[in-house]
Amino acid sequence: MVEIFVKDMFSKYKINTEKAKSRISEEEREKLRNSLTQLQAQVDSLLNEKNTKKTMSEEEVNDPVSPLREMLMNRRKGDDKKKET
Secondary structure (H helix, E strand, O other): OHHHHHHHHHHHOOOOHHHHHHHOOHHHHHHHHHHHHHHHHHHHHHHHHHHHHHHHHHHHHHOOOOHHHHHHHHHHHHHHHHHHO
């Protein structure tokens, strides 16, 4: 997807890719590669974090109510009914 975006930008501004490649020094190429690697690591980390949170929230939704919690919820409902009358 990034390649398509870059190619589109180059064609939009009529940039010759061969000329652009020849102007970049090896040091600049290495910096670009390092930046790309860091960005990929950040994106992967963010995606893994979001997937972990999503999985955890799905597990919470799928967990059945414990018997003690259910008993307390029923008792609370019973107390609310008594207050109404």
